[in-house]
Amino acid sequence: xxxxxxxxxxxxxxxxxxxxxxxxxxxxxxxxxxxxxxxxxxxxxxxxxxxxxxxxxxxxxxxxxxxxxxxxxxxxxxxxxxxxxxxxxxxxxxxxxxxxxxxxxxxxxxxxxxxxxxxxxxxxxxxxxxxxxxxxxxxxxxxxxxxxxxxxxxxxxxxxxxxxxx
Amino acid sequence: xxxxxxxxxxxxxxxxxxxxxxxxxxxxxxxxxxxxxxxxxxxxxxxxxxxxxxxxxxxxxxxxxxxxxxxxxxxxxxxxxxxxxxxxxxxxxxxxxxxxxxxxxxxxxxxxxxxxxxxxxxxxxxxxxxxxxxxxxxxxxxxxxxxxxxxxxxxxxxxxxxxxxx
DNA sequence: GCTCATTTGTCCGTATGTATC
DNA sequence: TGATACATACGGACAAATGAG
Numbered sequence: 001x002x003x004x005x006x007x008x009x010x011x012x013x014x015x016x017x018x019x020x021x022x023x024x025x026x027x028x029x030x031x032x033x034x035x036x037x038x039x040x041x042x043x044x045x046x047x048x049x050x051x052x053x054x055x056x057x058x059x060x061x062x063x064x065x066x067x068x069x070x071x072x073x074x075x076x077x078x079x080x081x082x083x084x085x086x087x088x089x090x091x092x093x094x095x096x097x098x099x100x101x102x103x104x105x106x107x108x109x110x111x112x113x114x115x116x117x118x119x120x121x122x123x124x125x126x127x128x129x130x131x132x133x134x135x136x137x138x139x140x141x142x143x144x145x146x147x148x149x150x151x152x153x154x155x156x157x158x159x160x161x162x163x164x165x166x
Numbered sequence: 167x168x169x170x171x172x173x174x175x176x177x178x179x180x181x182x183x184x185x186x187x188x189x190x191x192x193x194x195x196x197x198x199x200x201x202x203x204x205x206x207x208x209x210x211x212x213x214x215x216x217x218x219x220x221x222x223x224x225x226x227x228x229x230x231x232x233x234x235x236x237x238x239x240x241x242x243x244x245x246x247x248x249x250x251x252x253x254x255x256x257x258x259x260x261x262x263x264x265x266x267x268x269x270x271x272x273x274x275x276x277x278x279x280x281x282x283x284x285x286x287x288x289x290x291x292x293x294x295x296x297x298x299x300x301x302x303x304x305x306x307x308x309x310x311x312x313x314x315x316x317x318x319x320x321x322x323x324x325x326x327x328x329x330x331x332x
Numbered sequence: 333g334c335t336c337a338t339t340t341g342t343c344c345g346t347a348t349g350t351a352t353c
Numbered sequence: 354t355g356a357t358a359c360a361t362a363c364g365g366a367c368a369a370a371t372g373a374g
Contacts, residue, residue: 043344044343052358053358055357056357059357073343077344184361208339218362219362220363221362222362224340224341225361239340239370240341241370241372242370242372243339244340258372295374298374
């Protein structure tokens with residue numbers, strides 16, 4: 001007896017699984033739940049979601065590509081196409097942190113001219129590196145959300161300095 | 167016709183390679199060749215050792231993690247676990263230097279109230295950067311092994327100041 | 333403070349073998 | 354037999370985090 005698991009095919013109906021996946025993604029696009037430029041879930045996530053193997057998911061993605069509904073960038077992911085559509089890049093780590101802080105400012109958790117949490121607190125809270133936190137704070141400054149008083153701390157900018165929502 | 171890249175898969179028996187790697191590591195742990203807290207080889211080294219791809223090695227490591235046998239710190243490595251067990255991190259560069267000096271103090275190479283080698287000598291001796299040597303000396307001060315007289319030098323603390331061996 | 337190498341994390345691309353319908 | 358589906362395995366690329374100089 002082999003230690004290997006026996007492969008089992010799981011017929012879930014007359015429609016092939018890869019077509020089910022294809023239709024599910026197409027439905028999300030048609031319904032606007034996935035907008036052009038937006039990134040699709042990773043292949044691994046789609047495997048989980050549809051309880052299918054990676055091969056099967058990839059078959060569906062290949063069909064979606066052929067249909068011009070998505071495009072794929074190697075080692076990056078698949079996006080709702082066509083490629084000339086506005087690109088909606090996934091935010092990087094420091095951008096996610098900056099967004100979280102902006103959210104806190106908008107919601108009043110951090111009020112104008114009050115001090116923001118210290119660098120070390122942010123490192124703890126976001127589980128990020130010092131460099132990443134600094135990049136986030138730097139972005140906040142550039143955009144006018146905050147200002148820094150050397151050796152004192154970083155403060156929330158007054159409301160009239162906040163960027164206009166686009 | 168088929169000149170290009172055939173036979174990428176190398177079956178080495180009925181047992182999947184990732185399980186072979188899993189078992190090899192587990193055997194090392196069970197036999198005490200890998201002790202709790204000790205660091206595992208890097209993924210790249212394990213690829214070499216087992217002649218396997220990184221994906222395969224990572225699959226084995228994931229299973230080992232799930233089994234609670236190891237834990238992994240990003241950009242650092244994997245350690246024999248579990249994490250709540252005695253955490254014996256591999257000493258960092260400055261800690262290794264500090265340990266070496268403590269060893270010298272214990273053995274009498276450096277005697278109480280005598281001066282320790284200068285920064286530049288230590289840089290030479292340990293092949294380390296200034297920053298690293300300073301971190302080591304700082305640790306010695308914090309633990310009570312040494313004290314510094316500004317502009318003069320750093321001296322071995324008197325024996326009653328030494329930390330209790332744990 | 334900056335740069336570099338190292339290491340883990342996360343992707344995509346491809347290929348083989350096998351099982352089931 | 355051929356289409357479908359799964360597990361395994363190798364490879365390449367880039368991102369993120371860390372320690373070191």
